[in-house]
Amino acid sequence: MGRWATGVSIVTAREFDRDAGLTVNALLSVSLAPPSVLVSLTRDADTTPLIERSGHFAVSFLAADQRAVSERFARALPSEEKFQELRVHRGPAGLALIDGSLAAIECRVVSKTPAYDHLLLLGEVVYQEEGREAPPLLFFRSGYGEETGGGLVRFPPPAPPP
Numbered sequence: 258m259g260r261w262a263t264g265v266s267i268v269t270a271r272e273f274d275r276d277a278g279l280t281v282n283a284l285l286s287v288s289l290a291p292p293s294v295l296v297s298l299t300r301d302a303d304t305t306p307l308i309e310r311s312g313h314f315a316v317s318f319l320a321a322d323q324r325a326v327s328e329r330f331a332r333a334l335p336s337e338e339k340f341q342e343l344r345v346h347r348g349p350a351g352l353a354l355i356d357g358s359l360a361a362i363e364c365r366v367v368s369k370t371p372a373y374d375h376l377l378l379l380g381e382v383v384y385q386e387e388g389r390e391a392p393p394l395l396f397f398r399s400g401y402g403e404e405t406g407g408g409l410v411r412f413p414p415p416a417p418p419p
């Protein structure tokens with residue numbers, strides 16, 4: 258899957274007054290009527306049970322200059338630290354949407370399917386917004402794309418043959 262290039266998103270959830278979130282690239286557009294998306298979340302993540310209990314999640318689609326946000330949300334940090342000094346706004350469902358993202362959605366969980374050590378969560382989009390016009394953050398071969406000027410993006414070099 259390292260050879261599959263993706264965008265990068267932050268999936269957030271909220272239970273009572275507590276926000277949680279993680280970096281996600283296992284994200285799939287499922288249907289248009291109604292709009293729905295699927296995310297595959299590890300059961301080990303703190304955010305996963307919180308989404309199961311609350312029944313909602315949000316997705317913020319990251320721009321190229323938000324790499325630090327992706328790195329922060331991919332670490333096993335207490336959720337308060339992930340959101341410290343991070344600028345967010347709230348959708349109608351109250352979920353944290355990352356400021357400066359390309360777009361964001363809020364979803365109501367309509368199905369949960371166990372998949373080995375992951376959980377597939379199908380979410381019906383209940384709110385959507387467009388954000389900044391900016392290049393996307395890209396992920397390929399376990400690394401982020403870096404702009405090299407003139408619209409070109411460089412990725413980590415291939416691993417040497419064994």
Ligand SMILES: Cc1cc2nc3c(=O)[nH]c(=O)nc-3n(C[C@H](O)[C@H](O)[C@H](O)COP(=O)(O)O)c2cc1C
Pocket residue numbers: 265277278279280281282283284297298299300301302303304305327330331332333334336396
């Ligand atoms: C680029 C990237 C993409 C990721 N995609 C996923 C994903 O699709 N599903 C998942 O469960 N974890 C994914 N992760 C790992 C989680 O972000 C990581 O396990 C995180 O620490 C979980 O946070 P939490 O325990 O606070 O919820 C990804 C990490 C990176 C760097």
